[in-house]
Amino acid sequence: MNRAALQLLEQHLGNISELVPGYPLEFALLTRISALVERRMVEEGAALLKPHGLTYPMYQTLSMALATGSGGVTPGDVAASTGERPTNVTHLCDELVARGWLLRRRDPEDRRKLHLTLTADGKRLLSRLQPEMWALWRRRFQGTGAGERRALLALLRQQYASLGGA
16 A cells, blocks of 8 residues: 555545544554555565465465474364465365375374375475565564564454454
């Protein structure tokens, strides 16, 4: 979002606050700007991943599988951590398996459970993509200090909990 668009949003919400008694301008600004920042991150991430045939949820799934090592991650854990619907997780895992980046295996103790693990090709793909993704994350927080980032993280965790998150 460019500065002009941000100014327009602030002006629009400011006008609403003048017309509607009790309008929570500060909360509206925080909510709308946060949503716009996240949307921009999704767009930037999608542009970065598209040439590799990936979506951001696919990237997150591969990253989660890497983090769990040989034990793998369950599709339910992927859905819970990414906010994706379980049916979407199933479809994206089908695609990642078909491309040879992910393996599915049954839990030896509970055959109903599936575990997702990275293949060697999946690990190589992530090792190529991660530096680009990390650069995008760093760019998002450019100009913020470590203390500001810690404070923002604490605030976001508090907001998540306030909205019924874990």
